[in-house]
Amino acid sequence: MVIVFVVIVLAVLAVLVTANWYVWRRLFRDTTGGPGWVRRAGAALVAGGWLMAIGALVAERTGAPFWLQRVLAWPGFLWLALSIYLLLGLLLGEAVRPLLRRLLERREPAEERTREPRPETVPAGTTPGTPGTPEAPGTPEAPEAPGSEDPRPPVSAPSRRLFVSRIVGGAAAAAAVGTVGVGTYGVLNGPSVKRVTVPLARLPRAAHGYRIAVVSDVHLGPVLGRGFAQRVVDTINSTQPDLVAVVGDLVDGSVRDLRTAAAPLSGIKAPAYFVTGNHEYFSGAEQWVEEVRRLGLLPLENARTELPWFDLAGVNDIAGEDEGQGPDFARALGDRDPTRACVLLAHQPVQIHDAVEYGVDLQLSGHTHGGQLWPGNLIASAANPTLAGLERYGDTQLYVSRGAGAWGPPTRVGAPSDITVIQLASRQA
Structure with a gap:
């Protein structure tokens, strides 16, 4: 087992090193004429960003000192997102x-054909345009007029490669920065509101139109703090x-x-109810259960x-099993x-199979972001029965929110954050 773990770690390191060498090569080595400070700065940027x-x-x-977490989080996590899209952009550039x-x-020969021919050099002692005029022996040819040489010499192959590398590298860098910038703005600006109507067979007519605001994956931490929590609360209200x-x-x-960051939740x-996610068990789940209770939320353990x-x-998250606090569907x-x-x-959406067994009408989840x-959605889809949205499993429906915040990079691409308002519908209405 240890050998397998070591092999996996070495394989991951090899992939990371190769990918970062490729990014440095395409962005800095191939876009410069030779060794110099730009290449050294590029190597420092790539290595420093990953550190x-x-x-x-x-x-x-x-659990390092919080000030240190905050110092490292912004540049470190943003570089993580930026490096993903730099790599994707450069790989796409290989086709270009x-x-x-x-x-x-093709353009160079065409330009050569369209250039005006150089004027003929007329020997000294000869009248231009007069055929047969003898040239005096020993008379030197008149020099070409200044500026008559071709001002646009053919471009060499190395120059073409450098030009193409700069075009592709610049485009990839601009696209990556733009993508991460827009994705980060979307997160920091706060989640949008999504509305979904869910009919429940056993819901009485009196509850028709009942609204549940689903809030998942806020991820308050060294990046998203009190201001973000306030935006989430304002959106909920x-x-x-x-x-x-x-x-x-x-x-x-x-x-x-x-504690200060979470204070706006009060x-x-x-009425607000809370269940633990896997990240609560990385952060002290028992203490957070008590804290949210103090803030006015009602934990369902x-x-x-x-x-x-x-x-x-409500059931605890699967991550609680390591602490003897895992989900207990029979108890709930x-x-x-x-x-x-x-x-x-x-x-977690994977808990849907137990929900079906216990005859639940609707399960509300998050976790997937x-x-x-x-293209992280491809990995998340493989690991979860539902990536986002509403799906049916037998007589049980599952709704998965994309989440209100973000983990790691405060950035979302192709998966906008949301708070979903589930409106229950009675089939008797």
């Missing part, structure tokens, strides 16, 4: 390179929900470091509450009245 990124990840996981080179090669469901990954850090106006028109249940759902509709809060950074 900051790894440092940010290690600092977060080891030969096309640009061919275009330049603007939807005027009947109930708020916070379905895990609220924080990335200890209560001591993030401003949620509707493998528990159920009977609301007037349906049951609302085992003795409920099966004639009543049931809504379950569970952080919708992939967060394209």
Whole structure:
């Protein structure tokens, strides 16, 4: 087992080193005429960016001083996102390179053909345009007039390669910076509101139109702080929900470091319920359960509450199993009245199979971030039954939110953040 782990680690390191060498080569070595400060600066940028990124990840996981986490998080996590799109842009550029080179090669002969011919050199003692005029012996030819030489010599192959490299490298860098910039602005600006209507067979007519605001993956931490939490709360309150469901990954850090950041949650106006996500177990889940309770949220730790028109249940995240606090569906759902509709809060979509077994009508989840950074959606889709949105599994429906915040890079590409308002519909209405 140890050998397998070592082999995997070495393989990952080899891929990272190769990818970063490729990025440096295409962006800095191939775009400069020779060794110099630009190449050295590029090597320092690439290596330093990854050192900051790894440092940010290690600092977060080891509970390093919060000031250090904040110093490392912004540049480190943003470089992580930027490096992904630099690599993708440069790889895409490989298809463009030969096309640009061919275009330049074809253009040069065409330009040569369209240039005016050079004027003939008329020997001394000869009248221009008069044929047969003898040339005096020993008379030197008249020199060419200044400026008569071709001002546009053919471009050499090395010059073409340098030109193409600069075009492709510059375009890839601009696209990567633009992509990350727009994606970061989207996160920092706060989540949008998404509205979804979900019919439940056992929901009574009196509950038709009941609104649940689903809030997932806020990830308060060294990057997203109190200001972001306030934007989330303001967005929740603007939807005027009947109930708020916070379905895990609220924080990335200890209560001591993030108490101030989480304080705006006390401003949620509707009744709010909370279940743990995997990141709570990296941050001290028991302390956070107590803290959210102090802020006015009601934790559902493998528990159920009977609301007037349906049951609302919640289970702990799977990550809690290592601490003896994993999900317990029997405790949360085992003795409920099966004639009543049931809504379950569970952080990870993979918990849907247990929800089906216990006859849940609707499970509300997060965790996937919708992939967060394209093409991360391909990996997230392979690891989860539903990436985002509403799907049915037997008689149970699963809704997965893309989440309100972001983990790692405060950036989203192809997976915009959201707070979803689920409007329950009764089939009797």
